[in-house]
Structure formats: structure tokens, C-alpha cells
Amino acid sequence: MPHSATVSRLERAVTVAERAVELKGGTVTLMSLQLRDTDPLRVSESIAEKINQAPTFFRGAPVLVDFAELKHIAVDKVAELIEAVRQSDIVPIAARGVAEELREELARLKLPYLNADAGKSLDNAESDKPEEKIVAGSTRVETRPVRSGQQVYARHGDLVVTGATSAGSELIADGSIHVYGALRGRALCGIAGNEKARIFCESLEAELISVAGTYRLFEEIPEELKGCRVQAWLEDENLIIEPF
Secondary structure, three states: OOHHHHHHHHHHHHHHHHHHOOOOOOOOOEEEEEOOOOOHHHHHHHHHHHHHHOHHHHOOOEEEEEOOOOOOOOHHHHHHHHHHHHOOOOEEEEEEOOOHHHHHHHHHOOOOEOOOOOOOOEOOOOOOOOOOEEEEOOEEEEOOOEOOOOEEEEOOOOEEEOOOEOOOOEEEEOOOEEEEEEEOOEEEEOOOOOOOOOEEEEEEOOOEEEEOOEEEEHHHOOHHHOOOOEEEEEEOOEEEEEEO
């Protein structure tokens, strides 16, 4: 076989291999499971109660397991609690808030450890963006409806959507979210911990809204507020929703 033909085949093989995968950086929104009890049974029961509230939303969901509120936790408890989470129909993909001497146990459990600043909130990348985007200062403006499956993220500022959003869409902002139409899907504002952020919409139809990690499911919203022009904000760690 001619040498040039061999080289050509090798080059084609390298080209195909390079196309097989691609590594990209991005911001991922992730639910944080804050553990407040060291009893695995009580943790399992509490998770089951949450899943029963919205099975299609929580079942099989990836979560960041947060140990920060558990003080002086023993090594064996780390394994028991992670196993309780894994058996509860949600999927732990990383942990945080664990003392340094316990991180070897996380490695044994094949669970990555994230530092305190990682994944601070409820918390996905800006994928499949709507076709038209205007960025003015720290505010991101979307002028076309946000379709199902789209995720729109306003980094370091507010998000303004001038049309409606579809079920299955996701709006994310470090600041506030303003929707001049029907708000469907999920809306998560203040995801970097900004408790002053708010959500404003012309018609509340969202499956979930969240302010700085405190969320409310559609089933938990009073009937008289559904489909209404409302705003949502945090007050004394409670999520308040009122007409405006």
C-alpha cells in the first residue's frame, strides 16, 4: 500500500476521533438538597414527601447534596446519608459542605466534592437560545417567546422577556426576572444568592418559581393567584407572591 494512502487514512481516523466528543464550559443550574438531619430514615421520608408533591419534576432529578448545616458528622453517617439519598428516587451527583477530613469518604463513594461557592442555588446553561437577543448593560432582553426546552440565563443582571414562555422552558437570572406575558416552565432568580431579586409576570402559570433558592411549586400556589399578574420576592426567608 502506498505510504501516502496510509497517511491519508490515519488523518481521516484522527479527524473522526476529534469529532466524537467536545468539551465545553458552561453554567449549570442544579437543585441543592440541604441535609438538616443525620437520621437516614427521616431524610428518606422527607425526600419522599417532596417527590410526592411533584413526581414528574423531582423523580430522578440530579441534586447537589449539601452537608453544611450538619455539624460534627461522623464518617459512617456520610455514607448512610448518601445511600439514603440514592435510594430515594433522586440522583446525587456531587456534595459540598463536608469537612476536609471526610472528603476521602466522598471519594470512596464516587461522589465529587464542590467547594462552598459552587452551585449556590437552585440552580443550567444557556443552551438553545432564542433567536433574537439584546443585551443592554447588565440586563438581558429576550424579544421572542421562549420555547419548551430552552434555557435563558441572565448573568450578573436582570432578565426581561417581552413575550410568553412555554411549559418546559427555564428562565434563570442572577438578578430579577420580568415576563411581559404568561410565565410557564421554571423561573429562578437571584441564583447567586441575591435575596433582593424578584419575579414579575403578567400571568403566573409556572411549574416552579424560585428566589435565591427558595422555591414554590405550581401546586402550592393559591388558586386566586394562578393566571394573575403577580410579583414574587423573599421576606424573612419566606417566598411571598402577591398581585401588583
